[in-house]
Amino acid sequence: MGAKELVILLVCSTVLVCIVLVHNTKDVDLEAHFQEFAKEAMQLGAPVTSAVPTGVLISETAASDVQQTDSVLPADALKDLTRKLREAAFRANGGKPVDPLTETVRNEWHKNNPCMSREKLPLRYAARKFVKDLNVSAAWEAVFLEYEILHRTCTTKVQLNISHSDLHQRNTTSGCDYLVCEPTAMSGLGNRILSAASCMIYAVLTQRVLLLPSSSLLAQVMCEPFEGSSWKVNEASIDIPVLSKFWASTDQFLSAVDSSMGSLLKDTLIPNRAIKLHATDFTAELRFHPDKRFFCGTEQNLLRGVTWLYLTSNQYFLPKLFLIPKFRTALEALFPTRMVLTHMLRYSILPGDVVWQRVEQVHEMQPDRTDRRLGVQIRTNRQFQELHLALEAQIKQCALDNELLPQLGLAASDLNKSSQSTNHSSTEESIPAVQSVVESSDNVNRTTVFIASLYNDFELSLRSDYLRNPPANGENVTVVQLSNRLEQTLNSREEDEQALTEIILLSLCDDIIVTPSSTFGGVAKAYGALLPWVIETQSNDVGCVRGPTVDACYGVPARYLSCLYDDPELRGRSVVDVLPYLKDCFPGEIVGGIQVMTLQ
Secondary structure, rough: OOEEEEEEEOOOOOEEEEEEEEEOOOOOOHHHHHHHHHHHHHHOOOOOOOOOEEEEEOOOOOHHHHHOOOOOOHHHHHHHHHHHHHHHHHHHOOOOOOOOHHHHHHHEEEEEEOOOOOOOOOHHHHHOOOOOOOOOOOOHHHHHHHHHHEEEEEEEEOOOOOOHHHHHHOOOOOOOEEEEEOOOOOOOHHHHHHHHHHHHHHHHHHEEEEEEOOOOOHHEEOOOOOOOOOOOOOOHOOOOOHHOOOOOHHHHHHHHHHHEEEEEEEOOOEEEEOOOOOEOOEOOOOOOOOOOHHHHHHHHHHHHHOOOOEEEEOOOOOHHHOHHHHHHHHHHHHOOOOOHHHHHHHHOOOHHEEEHHHHHHHHHHHOOOOOOHHHHHHHHOOOOOHHHHHHHHHHHHHHHHHHOOOOOOHHHHHHHHHHHHHHOOOOOOOOOOHHHHHHHHOOOOOEEEEEOOOOOOOHHHHHHHHHHHOOOOOOOEEEEOOOOOOOOOOOHHHHHHHHHHHHHHOOOOOOEOOOOOOOOHHHHHHHHOOOOEEEEEOOOOOOOOEEOOOOOOOOOOOOOOOOOOOOOOOOOEHHHOOOOOOOOOOOOOOOOOOEEEOOO
């Protein structure tokens, strides 16, 4: 059958029905992908099986889903997710196999949706001299290709335009489930990227079609992620949940969950009936992230009967998805190193061409040969001048103590005096984007420092230090800062494009120094797969400490599990006590936050 695979699905109900599915695999060699995954997993000590999913597959019931265990092998979880994505696409296509994109259609789509960074960004990361590059996850690539088929089927073949009537008339004939994710508009770019990444992995895990409002600036500055389709939707066609009676509220959904659940019999949950809601919001009261019961297994199982799901968020809620057993097994299978965010960003959430052209321009302006690149991300309130000066001194101490910058021809005590004596008031001065502060021959090392900050104080200070006191070994230091806007402007496409340019440039460095509690720096280190040097704010004894993970911080999670219908032994426990790799955010980050410990 060539690229087609025969899969037999037994669907159990009051009458046993056998359905034969003929599924198109889009010319993906899944056996090769699973073999590659098995190799990666075994290197990390994970048990795997290597067979491609074929043969008889028994559909799961809601009751058995509630009783998820941790005994599923990684490869089995991966095969199960792949199967669910195929089945969803088959249903969405009216019970017929999905035809692959023709070469003509594919070329036309790429012509209308250009994305230079898709091809060129990986090459930039691979070219770094002091960072071991991250291999593409073969498992994620295979699953993502299956998800693209589902997304394309639901947005272009079944519903050419998602219409008002689909929502208002409770039209479920498409066979598709949707997630409308709206990153909070009045939030920084870092927050919105992290929110979108969280929504995307959740959509894949639950076979929902991810949609972003077309007015979202994030959708405008990023590439289209799904070949052959679009993640943009006209919000006028779906209404805003907080203003529309057609969406059930979070409280209404949770009330329906409570009323749908039956009794407990020997600690075994017996579901009573399915949720009858067609569209629901599931956002916490303050509308910054999903409600705490969103992360409960029972609620997730019952959401399967809801066609339209809406989330608005400015938070990175991905870490708590690991707490849901059926998601955890899939996430661990897809990402054995737990670098979920990095793989999501590099493979699926890529900068658009306007941003990429700016990135390339900066690289072209730099010296032909740069040995090391150091990124410095500063987030501070300049109103507190003494604190700001102290922070600059700590960044310098961090860079020098850890040999990220060459030593100056000054004593340490004189260096601090030089830093504090620099004129910090000339923020309106026109500063060249790139300026070498030491001219040297080709046989010495060259270091480029890229600074991302609202102010240019540190740039002026660092440049002054190396001009006045060049390194004794003649090493060349180049200082780069693209902007000093003095204050953050929200809800501006130009600001977002500039911010994303600086995030990508930071991520292309060999080392990165970040100020804590900044999602801007958190996204940069995740893109770059960089363990950051975090400025020490609790002590003056050291300039910085090495961060333990490339993952970002989920700043406002509900710390204690409160799932009414899940494992009673977990109820009331802290989330960091449940999984060994879910930890408190690094000291200096948001108190009470959690993050995933990655494996480098």
